[in-house]
Amino acid sequence: MHELAICQSILAQVVAIAETHGGRVKRINLSIGPLAGVEPHLLRAAFPLVAAGTACAGARLAIDTPPVRVQCNLCGVASQVRPNRLLCRVCGAWRVTVLEGEKMRIDSVDLVEMENV
Amino acid sequence: MCNVCGCATAGDVHVAGAMLNTGSGRQVEVLQAMLHDNDRQAAHNRAHFAAAGVLVVNLMSSPGAGKTSLLEATIRALHGRVRIAVIEGDLETENDARRIRSTGAQAVQITTGSACHLDAGMVHGALHRLDLQEVDILFIENVGNLVCPASFDLGQHKNVVLLSVTEGDDKPEKYPVMFRAADLLAITKTDLLDAVGDFETRRALRHFRQLANPARMLRISARNGAGMDEWVGWLLGEREACRRAMASLAGD
Numbered sequence: 001m002h003e004l005a006i007c008q009s010i011l012a013q014v015v016a017i018a019e020t021h022g023g024r025v026k027r028i029n030l031s032i033g034p035l036a037g038v039e040p041h042l043l044r045a046a047f048p049l050v051a052a053g054t055a056c057a058g059a060r061l062a063i064d065t066p067p068v069r070v071q072c073n074l075c076g077v078a079s080q081v082r083p084n085r086l087l088c089r090v091c092g093a094w095r096v097t098v099l100e101g102e103k104m105r106i107d108s109v110d111l112v113e114m115e116n117v
Numbered sequence: 118m119c120n121v122c123g124c125a126t127a128g129d130v131h132v133a134g135a136m137l138n139t140g141s142g143r144q145v146e147v148l149q150a151m152l153h154d155n156d157r158q159a160a161h162n163r164a165h166f167a168a169a170g171v172l173v174v175n176l177m178s179s180p181g182a183g184k185t186s187l188l189e190a191t192i193r194a195l196h197g198r199v200r201i202a203v204i205e206g207d208l209e210t211e212n213d214a215r216r217i218r219s220t221g222a223q224a225v226q227i228t229t230g231s232a233c234h235l236d237a238g239m240v241h242g243a244l245h246r247l248d249l250q251e252v253d254i255l256f257i258e259n260v261g262n263l264v265c266p267a268s269f270d271l272g273q274h275k276n277v278v279l280l281s282v283t284e285g286d287d288k289p290e291k292y293p294v295m296f297r298a299a300d301l302l303a304i305t306k307t308d309l310l311d312a313v314g315d316f317e318t319r320r321a322l323r324h325f326r327q328l329a330n331p332a333r334m335l336r337i338s339a340r341n342g343a344g345m346d347e348w349v350g351w352l353l354g355e356r357e358a359c360r361r362a363m364a365s366l367a368g369d
Contacts, residue, residue, distance in 0.1 A: 002234050002265035009152050017145055026142055030151065037268045037294035038151075070329065084293040086329035094326040104151045104268070112142035 003042040006104075007050045014109055018055040023111035025059040033101035034068050034083040068101030155269055158237035162244065162272025167366065169249035172359040173257065174352070175271055177295060178279035179288075180261030183305040183339055185213045187279065187348075188256055190339040192220040194349050195254075199356065202252040204243045206235040206260045213258065223247055234265035237272055254356055263292040274359055275300040282306050282313050286321035289328055297328045301335065301351060308338040 010028065018025050032038050040063040051057050071078045072088035073096060079089035083101065087094055135146040150156055166173050176184045185205075192201050202223035205213040214226035225243040227235060240257060249255070257273060259266040278299035280288050283306060289296035296302070302325055304318050322334050335351065337344035 002268055005232070005234075005236065006151055006268070009154055013147070013149060013153055017147065021136070021143065021145055023142065029144075035294055035297065037264065084290050085327050086293075087327055094329050095331070096329045098329065106147040106149050106151055106153075108137075108147055109145045110142055111145060 002037075003039060004046045004050070006038055007043060007046045010047070010106060011050050011054060011056055013106060014059075015055050017109050018111060021111055023113050025056045025109055026112045027060045027062050027110040028056070029062045029064070029107040029109070031064045031066060031103045031105045031107055033066055033103045035098065035101040036104035038104055040065060064107070066100050066103065069099040070096035071099050072096050152269065155237045158241055159270035159272040162237055162241050163274075165241075165244055165249065166255070166272060166274070167363050169252065170360060170363055171249055171252050171255050172275075172352075172356045173255045173271075173273045174275050174277055174355070175257045175259055175266075175273035176277050176279065177259045177263075177266050177298070178261060178281070178305075179263050179284055182261070182279040182281040182284065184258050184261070184279055185216055186339040187303070187305060187337065188217060188258065189220055190342070190345060191256075191349065191352070192217070192222045194345055195352075196221075199353070200251055200253045202247050202249075202255050204235075204240060204247075204255065204257045206239070206258060208232075208260065223252065229260060233260060233262050234269050235259050235271060236269045240271045254352060263288070263295045267295040267298045275355055277301045277303055279303045279305045280321060282310050282316040282318075286316050286318070287324055289321065289324040293328050296325055297330055299325075299330060299332050301332055302330075303348065304334060304336045306338060306340070307336045307343055308341045 014025055014028055032040055044061050047061055051059060067080050068083050069078055069080050070086050072091060072093050074093045075088060075091045077088060077090045078099060086096055088096055137144040178184055188203055195201060203217045205224060205226045206229060207213060208229055208231060211226045214224040217224035225246045227239050227243050257271055276298050278296055304321060310316060318336055335344055335347050337348050
């Protein structure tokens with residue numbers, strides 16, 4: 001359950017942002033690819049536990065989960081694939097470059113004024 | 118500032134960014150890794166390793182895949198040629214560090230309690246308990262777990278993932294994130310291949326390649342020594358490549 005450690009890391013960054021910009025955190029926008037090794041539903045379950053009593057208490061995690069996409073190094077075609085089968089959908093080659101699916105990123109934070117909470 | 122060694126660390130957490138008014142509130146653009154603090158600590162560890170000229174290899178696998186046995190055999194094989202130290206990660210006990218120390222190598226045990234992985238901060242604490250000037254290759258034996266350790270950069274140069282023949286040859290298909298992280302796939306306990314019967318290294322390699330990982334696969338038995346020459350050869354090659362890279366950086 002490394003999602004708890006990841007929640008703590010997200011929390012530290014977002015609390016710093018809220019302190020700098022003022023206000024409370026309404027929503028945290030994340031991108032998590034299937035190859036990042038992080039389960040969005042576990043993150044959602046763990047986040048309220050670490051956020052309690054902080055500027056992030058009650059904040060929602062909005063998680064974008066882009067699919068895995070690879071580009072074939074041999075035929076050049078880009079295709080959407082399963083996380084455990086990163087093969088070119090056209091020629092079947094395993095020599096591919098992962099275009100999307102590894103991200104584990106905080107994209108942005110939505111803040112509201114204290115009185116709007 | 119690093120609070121253990123006092124050395125400088127990279128810049129602070131990014132707190133500014135493009136701001137967008139969204140009616141009732143504001144949106145602050147961040148575009149920063151979720152594990153930003155760990156990544157920063159890992160970069161700091163890497164600077165320590167570069168300053169000391171040490172190659173750092175992170176060993177990951179299921180519990181019981183033979184990481185400690187491989188390390189014992191490696192230390193014996195390189196005795197007198199390469200100075201090895203080990204950072205051991207386990208939930209409890211000093212058992213593995215004790216096994217390594219009995220070979221004469223330096224070893225530091227990290228006990229994580231219930232944490233399922235090592236992070237860069239834990240490794241930083243441990244590296245300050247080692248004399249890195251007396252080390253050529255530092256191994257980090259991660260907590261036995263095919264899931265969580267893959268997500269945390271420790272500052273290592275190379276990841277070696279072990280897959281023992283008793284585990285089944287479809288592990289790369291089941292745990293793609295871990296096996297994608299491998300710079301070398303070590304099939305271990307090959308002396309048990311006949312007893313296991315249905316493990317095919319060819320099939321393990323096929324599952325591994327389906328993760329688009331071009332890394333080498335080695336077949337190793339720490340018990341009977343098969344494959345140890347190739348393994349030691351790979352380590353010495355990486356050690357040399359690391360030393361050349363550090364020398365060229367120092368010369369810049």
